[in-house]
Amino acid sequence: MPDQKAVRRVVDIITGTWQAQALYAAVALRVADHVTAGHTTDEALAGKTRSDPDGIRRLTRLLTAMDILDSTATGHRLTATGELLRSDAPHSMSDLVRIYGEEFHRAWGAVVPAVQTGISGFQHAFGMTLHTYLRDPELGAKFQRAMNAGNVFFPDVLDAFDFGGHRTVVDVAGGSGAFLGTVLERHPGLHGILFDQPHMVPVATAHLDAAVGSGRYEVRAGDIFEGVPGGGDVYLLSRVLQDWDDVRCATLLLHIRAAMPANGRLLILERVVPDHGETLLPLLYDLHLLMAAGGRERDLAGYRDLLSAAGLRLESVHGLSLETSLLVAAAA
Secondary structure, eight states: OOOHHHHHHHHHHHTHHHHHHHHHHHHHTTHHHHHHTTOOSHHHHHHHHTOOHHHHHHHHHHHHHTTSEEEETTEEEEOHHHHTTOTTSTTOOHHHHHHHHTHHHHHHTTHHHHHHHOSOHHHHHHSSOHHHHTTSHHHHHHHHHHHHHTOTTHHHHHHHSOOTTOOEEEEETOTTSHHHHHHHHHOTTOEEEEEEOGGGHHHHHHHHHHHHOTTSEEEEEOOTTTOOOOOOSEEEEESOGGGSOHHHHHHHHHHHHHHSOTTOEEEEEEOBOOSSOOOHHHHHHHHHHHHHTSOOOBOHHHHHHHHHHTTEEEEEEEEOGGGOEEEEEEEO
16 A cells, blocks of 8 residues: 555645635635625625636635635635735735736646746747737736735845945846835935836836836836946846846846946845755746746856856845845956
8 A cells, every 4th residue: 555645745736736726716706806895605706706606615615725715604704815815905916826827827737848848838838938928018017917916025135235325226127116116115315227128118117106206217128138227336136037048147147247337236036946955935936937938946056157157256145035035246
């Protein structure tokens, strides 16, 4: 007979995606929004979601076991985790759940050919790269909202790195401006430059206007592999290197080194693959990046090699939330 603990471990792993898709169903059906609006019974939820009453009952029973709902005989209420699924919550994770339940779920369906070919699961599933897919303004905005929901580690950077004495921060491939906005809000004496593709300019402008007001930042459009803006003494790269191979990363880092003054600093936010596999999340995201964008997570030795090839050195490493790390680099 097989070891029962080993059997249970296999069952727990293979059913993990069922929990993720149940969470996606809750978001797609706006269960959290409906409960907040007072539709707290299974019967009411079935009516609001136009769903089979038995199907809703079985879904809410599972969501209760997953600590998304707190259920009694008279109805449901949201737990602290369930509150994050409301579309109007201040730190809503609903768009993050949607993109993992839709696009990324399809990409992971191509895990075997992705591993066999080294071509992203997303490209196998959609017939195009993720970066091409996100050029659609609506899809790009959805992706940025999803990524912003996972940015809980941005405030940690402000405690790990002293921005005092610096004047201009350049956020390279800064997306919606969430990271740059976090830095500028805490340090009103800083000026910011966000650099990204043309379709991200209006998204970043809207966010930074709301976060810090006009006059404290510039948004510039361009290709990060052709060059980056000069004039900064701190450069930011938040989850950018993970999307690209070593050749592309080396090109980008060389551009940053050329733009950065001798006493400047480069702040890199990435998940670092542990030496002995003692933490699972970076390893999960390493394979997920192959599914999503064809990228990868790296260990510290890999980052040191990339930085060294660009005339940079790893100065310090700081642990942040969600197994993310801040890597501070300086001129070699």
